[in-house]
Amino acid sequence: MSAQQLGETVKQRFGDKVLDLSAPDLGQLYLTITPDSVVPVAEYLYKDLGCRFVVNSGTDRRRERGKFLITHFFTQDEEKIYIAVHTEVDEDHPQIDSITPTVPAANWSERETRDMIGVVPVGHPDPRRLVVADDWPEDLFPLRWDVEHGTKPPPVEGVAMPRLDPPEGASVVPIGPYFPVLEEPTYFRVCGEGEEGGGVDHRGFYNHRGVEKLGCSVLTYNQVPFIAERICGICGFVHSSSYCQAVELAAGLEVPERVEYIRTIMLELERIESHSLWLGIAGHIIGFDTILMQTWRMREPLMWLCERISGNRKTYGMNLIGGVRRDIEPEMYDDILEVIGNIEREWQALYDAIPGDGTLMARLQGTGVLPTEVARELGAAGPTARGSGLAIDVRIDHPYAAYDRLDVKKCVYDGCDNLARVLVRLDETLDAINIIRQALRDMPEGPIMAEFDEEIPAGREAMNAVEAPRGEVFHWVLTGTENRPERWRVRAPTYANLQNVPPMLKGNALADVPICIGSFDPCFSCTERMEVVDVNSGRVRVYTQEEMLAETQGHSES
Amino acid sequence: MIGSKLKEAILCLRTGLVTLKYPFAPHPPEEDFRGYPEVDVDKCIGCGGCAAVCPSRAIMIQDIDQNTRRIVRLLERCIYCGRCAEVCPEDAITMTKQFELSSDKAREDMEVESQIFMATCQRCGRCYTPPSPVDKIMEPGFRDDEIKRGGQDSPYEPVKSAEE
Numbered sequence: 001m002s003a004q005q006l007g008e009t010v011k012q013r014f015g016d017k018v019l020d021l022s023a024p025d026l027g028q029l030y031l032t033i034t035p036d037s038v039v040p041v042a043e044y045l046y047k048d049l050g051c052r053f054v055v056n057s058g059t060d061r062r063r064e065r066g067k068f069l070i071t072h073f074f075t076q077d078e079e080k081i082y083i084a085v086h087t088e089v090d091e092d093h094p095q096i097d098s099i100t101p102t103v104p105a106a107n108w109s110e111r112e113t114r115d116m117i118g119v120v121p122v123g124h125p126d127p128r129r130l131v132v133a134d135d136w137p138e139d140l141f142p143l144r145w146d147v148e149h150g151t152k153p154p155p156v157e158g159v160a161m162p163r164l165d166p167p168e169g170a171s172v173v174p175i176g177p178y179f180p181v182l183e184e185p186t187y188f189r190v191c192g193e194g195e196e197g198g199g200v201d202h203r204g205f206y207n208h209r210g211v212e213k214l215g216c217s218v219l220t221y222n223q224v225p226f227i228a229e230r231i232c233g234i235c236g237f238v239h240s241s242s243y244c245q246a247v248e249l250a251a252g253l254e255v256p257e258r259v260e261y262i263r264t265i266m267l268e269l270e271r272i273e274s275h276s277l278w279l280g281i282a283g284h285i286i287g288f289d290t291i292l293m294q295t296w297r298m299r300e301p302l303m304w305l306c307e308r309i310s311g312n313r314k315t316y317g318m319n320l321i322g323g324v325r326r327d328i329e330p331e332m333y334d335d336i337l338e339v340i341g342n343i344e345r346e347w348q349a350l351y352d353a354i355p356g357d358g359t360l361m362a363r364l365q366g367t368g369v370l371p372t373e374v375a376r377e378l379g380a381a382g383p384t385a386r387g388s389g390l391a392i393d394v395r396i397d398h399p400y401a402a403y404d405r406l407d408v409k410k411c412v413y414d415g416c417d418n419l420a421r422v423l424v425r426l427d428e429t430l431d432a433i434n435i436i437r438q439a440l441r442d443m444p445e446g447p448i449m450a451e452f453d454e455e456i457p458a459g460r461e462a463m464n465a466v467e468a469p470r471g472e473v474f475h476w477v478l479t480g481t482e483n484r485p486e487r488w489r490v491r492a493p494t495y496a497n498l499q500n501v502p503p504m505l506k507g508n509a510l511a512d513v514p515i516c517i518g519s520f521d522p523c524f525s526c527t528e529r530m531e532v533v534d535v536n537s538g539r540v541r542v543y544t545q546e547e548m549l550a551e552t553q554g555h556s557e558s
Numbered sequence: 559m560i561g562s563k564l565k566e567a568i569l570c571l572r573t574g575l576v577t578l579k580y581p582f583a584p585h586p587p588e589e590d591f592r593g594y595p596e597v598d599v600d601k602c603i604g605c606g607g608c609a610a611v612c613p614s615r616a617i618m619i620q621d622i623d624q625n626t627r628r629i630v631r632l633l634e635r636c637i638y639c640g641r642c643a644e645v646c647p648e649d650a651i652t653m654t655k656q657f658e659l660s661s662d663k664a665r666e667d668m669e670v671e672s673q674i675f676m677a678t679c680q681r682c683g684r685c686y687t688p689p690s691p692v693d694k695i696m697e698p699g700f701r702d703d704e705i706k707r708g709g710q711d712s713p714y715e716p717v718k719s720a721e722e
Contacts, residue, residue: 226613311592317639356562
């Protein structure tokens with residue numbers, strides 16, 4: 001089924017409710033629907049057509065249209081189609097029906113859209129604020145065009161996130177606000193009885209950097225890739241690639257084939273680097289530092305290799321719209337093959353050792369279970385989804401760069417536990433080495449930058465996703481005037497995966513909480529290019545400061 | 559279980575010692591490393607290309623008067639992408655291999671300021687980069703004697719010599 005046909009199917013079902021339909025590309029479908037049909041259309045896409053919810057976005061188009069544009073993004077993985085469902089909401093009644101009761105994965109992003117643009121999702125089950133700081137004024141919406149970049153409202157004291165009520169008799173274990181394992185700021189409140197974890201309340205987004213606002217109000221098209229790359233410290237190249245590919249699609253720009261291969265190679269090098277970093281951290285979390293030492297040692301020659309290719313260990317700074325800045329010289333091919341060959345050999349040795357190791361098995365097997373159904377419902381991405389038996393991988397489902405010409409394997413395990421997620425990453429690393437070999441073999445000669453003189457026309461849009469080491473990175477770009485995007489929406493994989501924490505922790509021993517959270521390789525800085533909070537199912541007993549002081553004093557006296 | 563532990567032990571033992579001597583021995587980065595951007599202010603013509611492409615807005619341009627452009631590079635903001643070096647038409651910026659940049663006076667140490675003599679647009683009165691070195695020399699105010707003479711086009715008051 002092509003995107004056009006899928007659009008026709010939706011139009012047949014909803015008739016006049018579908019105001020506009022366009023499918024500029026095989027894999028992209030844009031629908032504009034009336035505000036009252038948001039929930040039925042979302043339900044039809046999610047339940048009947050088997051689409052997966054990606055993210056939602058709000059755009060301030062009051063200048064052009066006098067309206068707010070709310071967009072829900074879905075993907076139909078079998079048909080390789082991304083679907084954007086646009087709805088225009090009146091400026092005077094900034095309200096839209098919430099789809100969260102039908103599509104649970106929309107929980108965070110609907111709240112984020114409310115915080116950023118001010119369009120209220122009516123009927124949302126958890127209407128707390130998500131992204132903005134606790135003392136941010138209620139009536140100031142940062143992504144509206146009339147709010148200047150750099151606006152700093154005066155701080156207010158004595159405000160805090162409303163917390164969920166604790167259940168009777170449960171105690172609370174706070175983890176954070178400086179997450180001890182990953183050295184990043186986030187705050188989980190795990191409530192439980194005895195050793196067993198129950199509900200979880202999460203407050204994150206302490207690191208809000210306003211990257212989207214920056215991209216839409218200050219930077220120009222070719223400055224954004226460098227900032228996009230800094231959304232994440234580990235998987236930066238995926239963000240700049242996804243952004244550049246989205247702009248290239250919107251502008252109808254053909255990039256040279258060599259560029260596609262170079263991007264593929266760099267993306268896979270980054271995957272090896274990220275997975276080996278993660279495996280080390282995971283070992284560290286469960287107190288098995290041998291793995292940390294060995295994987296980080298294996299990783300180091302790769303970092304030097306990347307430094308040689310790109311000029312930096314990380315944040316390669318190679319992507320620009322229409323191409324890359326540095327070529328991979330033919331004399332480097334042998335060095336690349338040698339480095340990845342060494343990693344493959346040692347990785348294989350590690351792979352052989354892990355499944356037989358009782359210590360690891362005891363900590364990984366059967367802990368942090370995320371059932372397939374829950375993972376689908378809450379929109380898990382990447383290795384987290386594949387470890388739960390969901391066969392989704394953007395490289396195969398929505399091929400970009402040179403992946404359609406290469407043999408890529410979907411590494412899926414249906415164990416649903418921490419071990420499955422470890423195995424997925426172990427497999428993927430070996431597969432990445434294989435992909436790099438193929439790409440180096442097939443890479444054609446040619447220019448590394450597309451020739452284009454014309455300006456990128458305004459009002460065009462494109463969606464693009466890239467399979468980051470942690471999952472699906474999604475970028476949507478709506479082109480604008482003044483040589484910059486009108487709206488640039490980013491969804492990092494951890495944004496989707498973090499919402500899976502509450503069901504994952506339920507029934508686990510508290511000692512397993514760090515590895516459970518660590519098992520989906522959370523990257524809080526990615527997630528917090530804006531900010532976040534979650535939620536849920538949780539019942540929490542909150543100690544006041546006085547109670548805690550009384551408690552400690554009681555102990556010291558006794 | 560024992561087998562796995564043995565395999566892990568072999569993996570560790572075979573590796574030997576890998577820790578580098580750095581910082582007690584130098585560890586130079588690879589060729590083409592993008593380190594501290596060194597600016598040759600004598601080569602700079604003040605076109606402002608670097609400021610236009612800088613993603614972190616580390617380079618600021620300010621026209622002090624109709625002939626003088628002040629360029630301030632706040633390199634503590636620099637993200638070492640090297641775009642400025644890439645677009646500079648005069649190759650005035652080089653990405654060096656210097657990466658040991660921590661300082662307790664970052665602001666002073668990492669700030670490079672230069673003032674460039676520019677041509678004045680006769681229509682709008684703002685600074686621009688003259689098309690050729692000859693044009694630059696012809697600009698009133700470029701040479702000392704031009705200032706002294708107080709030529710017809712010169713924006714400066716004639717300098718009174720001691721004799722007068």
